[in-house]
Amino acid sequence: MPRTPKADDLYPAVAPSGHFNPHLADVEYGALDGLVGYAVRRAQLHIYEDFVRSLQTWNITPPRFSAMTVIAHNPNLKLTELANILGVARSGAVLLVDTLEDMGMVERQPAPKDKRAFRLVLTAKGATTLDEITRAVTAHDARVTAHLSTDERQTLLALLNKLASGPNSAS
Amino acid sequence: MPRTPKADDLYPAVAPSGHFNPHLADVEYGALDGLVGYAVRRAQLHIYEDFVRSLQTWNITPPRFSAMTVIAHNPNLKLTELANILGVARSGAVLLVDTLEDMGMVERQPAPKDKRAFRLVLTAKGATTLDEITRAVTAHDARVTAHLSTDERQTLLALLNKLASGPNSAS
DNA sequence: TATTGTTATACTCTATAACTATA
DNA sequence: TATAGTTATAGAGTATAACAATA
Numbered sequence: 001m002p003r004t005p006k007a008d009d010l011y012p013a014v015a016p017s018g019h020f021n022p023h024l025a026d027v028e029y030g031a032l033d034g035l036v037g038y039a040v041r042r043a044q045l046h047i048y049e050d051f052v053r054s055l056q057t058w059n060i061t062p063p064r065f066s067a068m069t070v071i072a073h074n075p076n077l078k079l080t081e082l083a084n085i086l087g088v089a090r091s092g093a094v095l096l097v098d099t100l101e102d103m104g105m106v107e108r109q110p111a112p113k114d115k116r117a118f119r120l121v122l123t124a125k126g127a128t129t130l131d132e133i134t135r136a137v138t139a140h141d142a143r144v145t146a147h148l149s150t151d152e153r154q155t156l157l158a159l160l161n162k163l164a165s166g167p168n169s170a171s
Numbered sequence: 172m173p174r175t176p177k178a179d180d181l182y183p184a185v186a187p188s189g190h191f192n193p194h195l196a197d198v199e200y201g202a203l204d205g206l207v208g209y210a211v212r213r214a215q216l217h218i219y220e221d222f223v224r225s226l227q228t229w230n231i232t233p234p235r236f237s238a239m240t241v242i243a244h245n246p247n248l249k250l251t252e253l254a255n256i257l258g259v260a261r262s263g264a265v266l267l268v269d270t271l272e273d274m275g276m277v278e279r280q281p282a283p284k285d286k287r288a289f290r291l292v293l294t295a296k297g298a299t300t301l302d303e304i305t306r307a308v309t310a311h312d313a314r315v316t317a318h319l320s321t322d323e324r325q326t327l328l329a330l331l332n333k334l335a336s337g338p339n340s341a342s
Numbered sequence: 343t344a345t346t347g348t349t350a351t352a353c354t355c356t357a358t359a360a361c362t363a364t365a
Numbered sequence: 366t367a368t369a370g371t372t373a374t375a376g377a378g379t380a381t382a383a384c385a386a387t388a
Contacts, residue, residue: 028244031305035312037218039331044215046335047208073199085198087191092379116346116387134202141206147338156330160210164193164217167318287364287369
């Protein structure tokens with residue numbers, strides 16, 4: 001059981017705190033302007049803001065959405081596997097699943113052959129909600145990239161994936 | 172004065188926690204694969220890991236590097252201005268400057284006409300160190316993008332900047 | 343012995359809000 | 366009254382480490 005219930009309030013876990021302009025006129029950014037890393041960070045802040053605003057009705061943050069999506073498409077994951085996929089510590093996955101279970105989205109089912117482990121599955125409500133929020137997230141993603149052309153968006157996606165997958169270019 | 176000294180230890184403020192593979196085989200990522208937002212997040216995790224590792228000798232995190240760079244290129248900033256540029260709350264800027272002052276990188280100098288305010292400047296040590304870490308950061312950035320061609324890197328940078336600047340395409 | 347899930351604990355980051363001293 | 370900096374406080378997020386049950 002989680003120490004404190006977190007799913008009850010409707011407020012998002014991250015404060016919006018007004019809009020952040022990533023590049024002000026009259027300000028010199030020096031070496032920052034040439035760094036892919038800083039550009040990625042700027043882009044992330046820009047997108048994250050809109051994500052939280054767009055999903056606050058459901059109290060869904062990016063990690064929660066990722067977890068639900070991964071659980072939906074890879075049923076019967078163990079908690080440790082989920083942690084590895086999401087790149088968080090096991091303890092972090094426990095808290096994430098606690099929250100999603102409190103929200104009625106995910107269930108821990110006993111694993112058939114291993115009495116230590118659980119199989120993670122979406123509830124019916126979780127599946128329905130995931131459909132809704134996937135549409136909301138897709139709309140949000142389209143909105144924050146609306147000023148890019150279709151080609152530009154595709155190119156950006158491909159380059160980001162190539163960047164993140166590192167030197168081992170097999171994705 | 173800061174409540175707890177943070178600049179003394181050599182450990183980075185963020186735990187590396189091993190390598191995170193953003194895209195495992197045998198795992199279905201569902202809608203996540205088509206989202207620019209998730210691709211940006213993946214890329215950011217990938218880059219952030221290497222940044223912290225590359226700069227741990229100096230105990231410099233991305234926010235600290237950004238702050239030092241902005242202060243260097245825009246001398247005599249007030250604390251509130253720095254906060255606006257970096258997109259953090261004033262109290263966050265205070266803590267950031269506290270840390271950099273503890274490290275001997277930044278100085279608060281009295282503002283000439285306003286007894287409430289300070290002018291932020293780099294110390295001599297700060298300027299020297301910034302040269303070093305700018306080289307280290309540039310090398311780090313080149314390394315994590317080394318598997319992209321020069322053209323791809325330029326395109327990615329341009330698209331990210333366009334993305335982050337939003338519909339108001341004037342940068 | 344190793345692994346699964348859990349809990350305890352701590353630390354970073356960042357926000358809001360109240361406070362002070364100036365303006 | 367408003368602003369600059371500061372401080373107090375709180376909360377999310379995530380890490381490490383120890384633990385019980387099971388393999």
